[in-house]
Amino acid sequence: xxxxxxxxxxxxxxxxxxxxxxxxxxxxxxxxxxxxxxxxxxxxxxxxxxxxxxxxxxxxxxxxxxxxxxxxxxxxxxxxxxxxxxxxxxxxxxxxxxxxxxxxxxxxxxxxxxxxxxxxxxxxxxxxxxxxxxxxxxxxxxxxxxxxxxxxxxxxxxxxxxxxxxxxxxxxxxxxxxxxxxxxxxxxxxxxxxxxxxxxxxxxxxxxxxxxxxxxxxxxxxxxxxxxxxxxxxxxxxxxxxxxxxxxxxxxxxxxxxxxxxxxxxxxxxxxxxxxxxxxxxxxxxxxxxxxxxxxxxxxxxxxxxxxxxxxxxxxxxxxxxxxxxxxxxxxxxxxxxxxxxxxxxxxxxxxxxxxxxxxxxxxxxxxxxxxxxxxxxxxxxxxxxxxxxxxxxxxxxxxxxxxxxxxxxxxxxxxxxxxxxxxxxxxxxxxxxxxxxxxxxxxxxxxxxxxxxxxxxxxxxxxxxxxxxxxxxxxxxxx
Numbered sequence: 001x002x003x004x005x006x007x008x009x010x011x012x013x014x015x016x017x018x019x020x021x022x023x024x025x026x027x028x029x030x031x032x033x034x035x036x037x038x039x040x041x042x043x044x045x046x047x048x049x050x051x052x053x054x055x056x057x058x059x060x061x062x063x064x065x066x067x068x069x070x071x072x073x074x075x076x077x078x079x080x081x082x083x084x085x086x087x088x089x090x091x092x093x094x095x096x097x098x099x100x101x102x103x104x105x106x107x108x109x110x111x112x113x114x115x116x117x118x119x120x121x122x123x124x125x126x127x128x129x130x131x132x133x134x135x136x137x138x139x140x141x142x143x144x145x146x147x148x149x150x151x152x153x154x155x156x157x158x159x160x161x162x163x164x165x166x167x168x169x170x171x172x173x174x175x176x177x178x179x180x181x182x183x184x185x186x187x188x189x190x191x192x193x194x195x196x197x198x199x200x201x202x203x204x205x206x207x208x209x210x211x212x213x214x215x216x217x218x219x220x221x222x223x224x225x226x227x228x229x230x231x232x233x234x235x236x237x238x239x240x241x242x243x244x245x246x247x248x249x250x251x252x253x254x255x256x257x258x259x260x261x262x263x264x265x266x267x268x269x270x271x272x273x274x275x276x277x278x279x280x281x282x283x284x285x286x287x288x289x290x291x292x293x294x295x296x297x298x299x300x301x302x303x304x305x306x307x308x309x310x311x312x313x314x315x316x317x318x319x320x321x322x323x324x325x326x327x328x329x330x331x332x333x334x335x336x337x338x339x340x341x342x343x344x345x346x347x348x349x350x351x352x353x354x355x356x357x358x359x360x361x362x363x364x365x366x367x368x369x370x371x372x373x374x375x376x377x378x379x380x381x382x383x384x385x386x387x388x389x390x391x392x393x394x395x396x397x398x399x400x401x402x403x404x405x406x407x408x409x410x411x412x413x414x415x416x417x418x419x420x421x422x423x424x425x426x427x428x429x430x431x432x433x434x435x436x437x438x439x440x441x442x443x444x445x446x447x448x449x450x451x452x453x454x455x456x457x458x459x460x461x462x463x464x465x466x467x468x469x470x471x472x473x474x475x476x477x478x479x480x
Contacts, residue, residue: 043401044249044371045084045091045153052147054111056104058135058434060147063108065092065403068422068439081396082420086153092423093399094392097407098414099427100458104435105407108427109252109375112405115148118163118170119246122227123220130222132167137433145171151178152373154241161226161242169221175242177204185238188225197221207236253363253376260347261330263362265295279361282394286387288354291342292335300327352382357391364395364404373403380410389416411454426457 048064051057067083067090083090097105114133123130135141149162157177164172175185184202191198199216201207207215211234219228229236230243264279266272276293283290302325306315319325332347334354347355360379367374380388388410395404396418414424421440428436440452464470 042371043086043153043155044245045086045401045403046373047089047091047151047153047158049112050149051111053134053141053144054146054148055107055133055135056429056433056435057107057111058138058141058432061435061437063425063437065095066090067092067420082423084401087156087158093403094396094423095405096413096424097405097427098411098424103427103429105427106377107435109377109405109407111148112250112375113252115150115163116246116250118165118224119161119226120230120243122223122231126220128222129168130165130170132165135434152245154245159242163224170224173225186225188219190221199225204238206238207234211235248370249372251372251374253374259330260359260362261295261332264332265330275362275365278365279358282361282391283357286357286390289336289338290334291337294333294335294344296331296333298329298331301325302327353384356382357387360391367402367404368399371401375405377407378409379406380408385410385412389413393418
């Protein structure tokens with residue numbers, strides 16, 4: 001049985017659960033699903049990410065995934081689905097990032113993606129300079145390097161990877177195993193006197209001496225050791241695991257060239273069936289009347305367009321993209337069940353919220369199956385608060401060896417009864433324009449986290465809102 005089959009099993013059996021008498025059986029099935037995932041998918045989770053001198057982050061800033069042991073002591077109030085315990089540490093499966101516009105939430109995601117890019121992508125030319133993105137709101141930071149570090153788990157082994165990047169080169173890079181006494185895999189520096197890369201290998205490195213030499217002489221000043229290793233035909237179990245981690249277990253959600261129809265119909269019948277079960281169940285639970293979807297293959301002969309008078313320049317461009325002369329695509333239609341019967345709508349005609357719920361579920365499925373740590377910016381876009389809270393709780397119930405970092409402006413999520421307050425990160429900018437990230441000091445369960453944060457965030461805006469003369473000034477500006 002492949003690892004995603006358990007989703008089919010869960011969907012197939014939970015559809016018969018309706019009454020309270022079935023609750024224990026339903027919980028049993030869900031827990032069995034999570035136990036299965038735990039044994040089938042390797043652990044790939046982040047403990048912390050630190051940044052210095054990257055875009056809006058001037059000073060050392062940490063995004064920690066470690067849950068507080070003050071919260072969650074009462075299992076009935078805060079169940080452990082929020083975290084996975086690894087080597088005695090509670091690693092959160094979900095972080096909720098909140099803050100005003102321009103406080104650096106998206107830049108945090110960009111920094112993690114930047115680190116991933118450096119670790120996996122080797123520049124095409126030796127003369128290419130590394131991408132350098134320092135803090136620009138002072139006269140000092142643009143002369144200093146960017147520093148990034150990630151502490152993460154592959155299975156139960158904790159690694160720390162850090163890199164220092166200037167406008168000219170990668171100045172320093174290190175990979176080590178974090179334990180009672182740290183064990184180095186490699187440490188790379190740039191020797192300024194000789195103008196060359198030097199790499200020292202530690203006891204944890206399993207490269208042969210000849211492969212160590214090959215890796216060192218092939219690592220250029222603008223490329224990371226990990227990216228260079230990925231481009232060479234040399235063997236190392238520990239480097240291979242870490243390269244694979246950055247390449248396949250860290251992801252950003254962004255607009256893809258791949259259509260939703262392609263994601264729902266991948267050619268893997270069993271996987272597609274599992275995703276369809278989950279998607280239709282979710283669409284039903286959040287109140288849509290969608291009961292099914294179909295994907296139809298469609299084609300268009302370019303010769304017919306030419307015969308109907310299409311411009312020659314358009315025909316030429318189409319033939320370059322489709323040399324066969326046939327344009328093929330998949331048409332996605334959702335079936336709605338109403339009192340009038342069942343009728344289909346093209347995906348483009350669905351509401352923005354419905355589209356984004358569908359896209360989000362596809363993303364979550366990929367995150368869970370792929371054991372990924374994934375960033376989603378403005379997760380609430382077009383989705384009702386209740387539906388979003390439901391989806392996040394569903395994710396937490398199913399998730400095992402994966403993580404979501406979501407940025408949102410929907411503060412009502414702070415009122416969710418299942419929220420762990422230590423999973424919320426508050427993004428703020430200081431008077432220098434530099435981003436700070438903090439978790440809220442511990443609050444007693446009787447104190448509203450939502451109301452407390454709402455009072456703290458930019459109180460000057462609340463003061464201005466109460467002054468009608470402020471708004472009259474805007475009217476005067478237009479009248480002048």
